[in-house]
Amino acid sequence: MNENANKSGIESLFRLISGSKHCVAFTGAGVSTLSGIRDFRGKNGLYKMPDTEKMFDIDLFYKDPSVYYTLARDFIYDLDEKQPAIVHLVLAKLEKRGMLRSIITQNIDLLHQKAGSKKVIEIHGSPSEHYCPECGYRTTFEKTAPAVRRGEIPECPGCGAVLKPAITFFGESLPARAIEEAMKESEKADLMLVLGSSLVVYPAADLPGITCKNGGKIVIVNDMPTHLDHYAVLHFNDLETVFSSLEKML
Structure with a gap:
């Protein structure tokens, strides 16, 4: 109905x-x-923007994590400002x-x-947690987001590997x-x-x-x-x- x-x-x-x-x-x-x-598939969705489909590509993340962190900076890492x-x-x-x-x-x-x-x-999944794929170190969104907003790629303080958000990427x-x-x-x-x-x-x-x-x-x-x-x-x-x-x- x-x-x-x-x-x-x-x-x-x-x-x-x-x-x-x-x-x-x-x-x-x-x-x-x-x-x-912004949604993904609506008339003004993220997938209407160039390269956005690369944001959650797991193979690309491990090759070049800067793609994710650059594209996601204004989409995920400003969530503190959203109500x-x-x-x-x-x-x-x-x-x-x-x-x-x-x-x-x-x-x-x-x-x-x-x-x-x-x-x-x-x-x-959720960005509330970020983890190190190499050694298993885990940290919070609150501790990771400021670095991403500064244009940095967050790294594990233990082994130096790039941290990944606990979001499910395509291919995972x-x-x-x-x-x-x-x-x-x-x-x-x-x-x-x-x-x-x-x-x-x-x-x-x-x-x-x-x-x-x-x-x-x-x-x-x-x-x-x-x-x-x-x-x-x-x-x-x-x-x-x-x-x-x-x-x-x-």
Whole structure:
């Protein structure tokens, strides 16, 4: 059912969330565009810019890590300046009230945590940790980001190798523990809110389908079509309108 975020559509959504026993949110880059972070595949997405597709190429990272750190400097390493937007904040409120069990996110911007969400499953990894591929040394985003913003490439203080963020690059396996946890949550969910994702990056894009196969319902809020639109019990186009209206009902 395609809704235009009218009053009856939002009320239907709120009833679904309120009546759910295990509601899970699945979030993509569209959620964070409201915080001023560019998405990847939208009309003004990062992949429209030259060389951006090289940012998360694992082979290139090990050959020339300066490509990643140069391209990511203004995308990832200025996250301290970004603030949670309406979707992040409302999801955190829903979790606090016991109406949302978990968030499965494709995003690597840490904004769900900044909004106050506690159960966040980061299926594409996280920049919150940086590690040395050679000796295993680990450090935090907070300690690494200032050097990157100065145009430096962060190095391991122990062996001198270049540090890598714990983000999953193309060519790497997704974090096994996060994927296992995300699959379990998708199986348990009687309702999944699919928010700001076009569901084109696999295997993450399979997760809402797992909910459907296990008898759960999905609601999609996204401004671009997805391959699961016909399975959605409700479908909206505008995240900001939907979540601003939901907030008034909480």
